[in-house]
Amino acid sequence: MLHEFVTTHREAIVARTREKMTHRPWPTASTSELEHGVPLFLTQLSETLRCESTATPFAPDAIGAAAARHGAALLALGFTVSQVVHDYGDICQAVTELALENDAPITTQEFHTLNRCLDTAIAEAVTEHARVTAEFKSIEEVERLGQLTHEIRDKLNTALFAFHALKRGAVAINGSTGAVLGRSLMGLRALVDSTLSDIRLASHQQRREPLSLTDFLSDIAVAGSLDAEYRGLKFVVEPIDADLTVSGDPQLLASAVMNLLNNAFKFTRAGGSVVLRAYHQDRRLRIEVEDECGGIPDSKGDPFQPFGDKRGSDRTGLGLGLSIARKAVRAHGGDIQIRNTPGKGCVFSIEIPLAADDAAVPESVA
Numbered sequence: 595m596l597h598e599f600v601t602t603h604r605e606a607i608v609a610r611t612r613e614k615m616t617h618r619p620w621p622t623a624s625t626s627e628l629e630h631g632v633p634l635f636l637t638q639l640s641e642t643l644r645c646e647s648t649a650t651p652f653a654p655d656a657i658g659a660a661a662a663r664h665g666a667a668l669l670a671l672g673f674t675v676s677q678v679v680h681d682y683g684d685i686c687q688a689v690t691e692l693a694l695e696n697d698a699p700i701t702t703q704e705f706h707t708l709n710r711c712l713d714t715a716i717a718e719a720v721t722e723h724a725r726v727t728a729e730f731k732s733i734e735e736v737e738r739l740g741q742l743t744h745e746i747r748d749k750l751n752t753a754l755f756a757f758h759a760l761k762r763g764a765v766a767i768n769g770s771t772g773a774v775l776g777r778s779l780m781g782l783r784a785l786v787d788s789t790l791s792d793i794r795l796a797s798h799q800q801r802r803e804p805l806s807l808t809d810f811l812s813d814i815a816v817a818g819s820l821d822a823e824y825r826g827l828k829f830v831v832e833p834i835d836a837d838l839t840v841s842g843d844p845q846l847l848a849s850a851v852m853n854l855l856n857n858a859f860k861f862t863r864a865g866g867s868v869v870l871r872a873y874h875q876d877r878r879l880r881i882e883v884e885d886e887c888g889g890i891p892d893s894k895g896d897p898f899q900p901f902g903d904k905r906g907s908d909r910t911g912l913g914l915g916l917s918i919a920r921k922a923v924r925a926h927g928g929d930i931q932i933r934n935t936p937g938k939g940c941v942f943s944i945e946i947p948l949a950a951d952d953a954a955v956p957e958s959v960a
Contacts, residue, residue: 596693596704597644600636603692607636610688611681636685682716746785753778776824780817784856788918791849795921800843804949807838807872807879814848815870818855822868825859832871839949840879842926847946850922851881853915854930854942858885862939874948878928881944889936897932919944 600607686708693700756775765771794800815831822829840847851870858868866886873880890897898916920930928946935941 596689596698596700596708597640599693599696599698599700600640600689603696604636604640606692607685607688608633610692611636611684614684614688679716679720682712686712746782749778749781749785753782773824773826776820780821780824780856783817784852784915787849787852788915791846791922792918794843794846795918795925800846800925802841802843805840805842805844805847806836807840808834808836810840810844810847811851811870811872811881814851814855817852818859818868818870821856821859825862826864827859827862828865828867830867830869832869834872835874838872838874838879840946841949842946843922846922846925850919850930850944851883853919854883854944857915857942858883858887858940861885861887863888866939877948878945879948882941884939884941886939889938890932890934890940891936898930916942 689708690705692698753775756771756778759765759771760767760775811831811834815829818831819829855868855870862868862885868886869882869884871882871884898920916930923930923944923946926946928944931943931945933941933943
């Protein structure tokens with residue numbers, strides 16, 4: 595009986611399956627997968643086969659229910675859908691190989707039962723995994739929308755308070771209250787731009803056109819100068835080669851650069867400088883934003899992670915700007931790199947192909 599063989603040779607099957615998982619090129623086997631995944635799979639398989647060999651076979655819906663619970667459990671352990679499918683396949687191969695090697699008396703019908711059970715288990719486990727994943731994403735989207743709305747409300751209230759104070763004539767427009775109003779409006783604009791970019795990226799929409807880098811960055815520099823002025827910072831735009839051109843979506847690229855500038859303005863120490871520069875290197879365009887934030891501590895983790903840790907004295911913002919900027923740049927066949935200098939600051943570098951190389955650039959991001 596196949597279920598007896600699986601029970602008797604459990605440790606050998608586990609070892610063979612783990613060996614297959616260890617040599618899997620992608621995805622790699624995680625520690626939890628090796629310690630928990632294989633025994634869980636094997637226990638479910640053995641019980642299913644045992645019930646199939648009795649006068650009252652294991653009902654298909656029961657097999658599916660067990661696999662669904664298993665799929666949810668694997669998601670809780672951090673498994674991907676690909677790992678779920680691969681793990682079932684590895685166990686099936688391990689059982690078949692060991693049975694043949696040991697010349698086990700297993701009938702063709704039992705092998706059909708094994709394949710049928712595994713097919714049902716894979717389908718149900720993956721379905722449940724996808725359902726729970728979608729549910730988590732839905733919850734995350736609701737939380738994100740709530741945080742975005744809260745952030746917009748706070749900035750709008752601050753702008754209204756500053757506006758009313760200025761309207762009464764009690765303070766001068768070019769004083770601190772005027773600066774508060776300016777920062778609030780700039781923050782609102784940044785939130786709207788980032789949200790629009792995120793929506794377009796999620797829908798895989800791009801509108802490519804040739805862009806003169808000088809004109810493109812000049813428009814951004816105007817907005818950046820206002821933000822720097824309201825924050826009491828020095829903003830420097832280094833000379834740009836007038837011949838540099840790039841093919842891209844102006845709104846998405848502008849959002850990426852502005853998010854880097856907003857990040858630099860936000861964390862640069864009072865009285866510090868932010869520098870914007872652009873140049874070509876190895877047929878690639880590099881747009882750099884250099885700040886004086888004091889550097890990013892190692893304990894802060896990935897600065898591109900959405901809703902990540904906030905640093906510095908300014909605790910506002912959703913932590914989405916850098917994440918959206920990276921997605922926008924990757925949609926143009928490039929990426930963003932960071933040069934971190936502890937105690938001084940950071941240089942965020944956008945790198946994308948120049949216009950002559952755009953044939954190799956994807957039109958949308960997956």
